[in-house]
């Protein structure tokens with residue numbers, strides 16, 4: 075009957091909710107142990123300069139390999155880490171690991187580390203960066219911090235002060251996932267961004283809708299006026315690369331170049347990069 079099927083739906087819904095809550099409780103419990111058990115790792119995804127077709131940087135992306143649960147996506151566990159405050163320890167670990175990889179294994183490469191809004195709100199974050207530089211566990215100018223627009227919605231004053239402080243230390247700041255959030259043009263001027271990362275959503279539609287192309291063009295113009303570098307996120311297809319070269323995007327990051335990889339693989343990729351064929355589009359790249 076209608077009544078019982080309605081109840082069935084409610085029961086199905088409740089059990090699904092229970093499922094989500096159980097998964098979350100499991101992740102929370104296991105994540106508390108993840109650092110001590112050495113289950114976290116940092117992968118790197120290269121960024122390629124479109125003028126020179128060289129690997130100009132890499133984004134550090136945290137990975138969690140759990141012995142029973144398998145690999146868990148940061149898209150799933152970073153929000154859990156943020157909600158529980160574990161992000162401060164995890165973030166500090168990623169920052170230290172990426173710094174030592176950068177200094178010891180990836181000389182000359184700029185490494186971008188993601189920071190959650192909660193991290194940037196804390197003075198301890200600035201101190202972590204300062205100490206890494208003081209102990210020379212990081213080369214000045216090698217570190218870039220990526221933040222998202224959600225940060226701009228919270229305690230703006232503290233975030234602004236902390237970002238200015240780390241920028242004074244010689245750290246670059248990139249605005250991640252640009253174009254999908256709420257940042258006003260006024261914020262773009264108030265915050266000391268060195269780079270805009272154009273969100274994957276626009277790149278995905280770059281070759282199918284004229285809107286996306288117009289938006290990307292506008293973002294690039296804006297960045298140029300404000301003196302910021304640009305990187306397109308989530309570039310998967312040669313046709314997208316061709317458009318991006320045409321409209322003058324600074325650099326790209328995406329599966330077309332490479333997926334995020336362990337540091338040893340990035341070292342190898344850097345060594346073989348110059349010998350790899352590079353995509354050439356008429357007039358887009360200078361002759362070498």
Ligand code: C2E
Nearest residue numbers: 135136148149152168188189190308309310327328329334
């Ligand atoms: P994000 O910072 O925007 O990182 C880019 C994400 O896009 C990464 O997902 C990357 O693997 C993925 N990606 C790169 N190229 C392509 C492409 O061509 N196609 C598609 N479909 N995806 C691509 P990942 O590694 O799963 O990370 C997801 C998010 O988790 C990150 O988004 C970031 O917000 C967060 N995250 C990752 N590592 C950290 C970290 O160490 N700290 C903090 N606070 N957040 C992190």
Ligand code: MG
Nearest residue numbers: 133188220250
């Ligand atoms: Mg990022």
Ligand code: MG
Nearest residue numbers: 250251271307
């Ligand atoms: Mg992003």
Ligand code: MG
Nearest residue numbers: 149222250251
């Ligand atoms: Mg993101």
